[in-house]
Amino acid sequence: MADRPDLAASAALAERVRRPVTFCYLDILGDVVRVTDAPYSMKIVGSGDEDMDGFTFEAVDTRVVSVGPVKAKDGGTDTVTLQLSGLIGVDGELMNQIGNKANWQGRDARLWKAMLHPDDLTQIGALWSFYTGYMSVPKIVGDQSSQTISLELESYLAFFGQSSGRTYLDQQMYDSGDLSAELAIAIANGAAQPN
Template sequence: MIQDRPDATAQAALDAYARRPVSFAFLDIKGEPLRVTNAPYDFTFSGTGDEDLDGFTFKALDPQLVSIGPVRAKEGGSDTLTLRLSGLPGVDDELMTALGNRAAYVGRDCRLWRGMLHPDNLALLGGVWSYFTGYMSVPRIVGDRQSQTIELDVETYLAELASATPNRATRKG
């Protein structure tokens, strides 16, 4: 018999295969490094062997306030990745001040990792894996004082080298 939705047995099977991917982001903003995650709680890493992870806490942020655009691979590297960050005056003043100094972010690293959480107890399943590394370029402020966001483009090393656009970011020294 055909039903409009899964029955209890089918739903239990679907629930058993639930996946809960989470992302971790490191933005190497000089003097104000930002480590955030869309996991439901803060994460502190140890023993991964990655100097950008070990010993650092990635702060859990509301995914409605922060988002990572899709990573699209293409010949010569990935397309430009866009990060959307909260930029509300009075709430995100430290980040806004840091991004006011071009030397604090242009050409500096942005790294992204993924991991999987157990659907029931939200424990990390296995390790995390790196899936994108690039260099930050000039941010754009979008919106107004009530719903302002920062859009920050990140380019891979290959895309940065191939670009002939003026004022392109140069790698930090």
């Protein structure tokens, strides 16, 4: 799987009329989501990507599902926002999964692009990967008549670049005989042994 368009897709991108489509993979625990904004569902074969090959990406209405822009910068990309349909009753299963952070937080999210011929909507060239990251913070936006799920995705670099706030200095709380924190502080302060 390439991380940029191949020659055929690049030529299609240069045309005056173009039809790019997006494929989205969300590793929600117990129910992986594979969707596309192509005008028809597509079963992917021969991409060489285990998250794609042999799976069908279901066509979704772009009025209720959308992918925000992916903007590259130093240290990774900006946060990418997905808008998913979140209507009670219609999307109840997804709403229940989103309600449990363990089902989505920190799990993989991937996006790919492809080019379709603007006239007959056949695929031009190969798919290419353009975003890989982690699901971060979903928010329910709206009311019962027009509710959506706004799901933020963080790039791997941004995700690992955040300070965790974790420390080993409180290890003694879990093991009363562990003096490693005191020893580390003593060494940092130039003392031979902890007090």
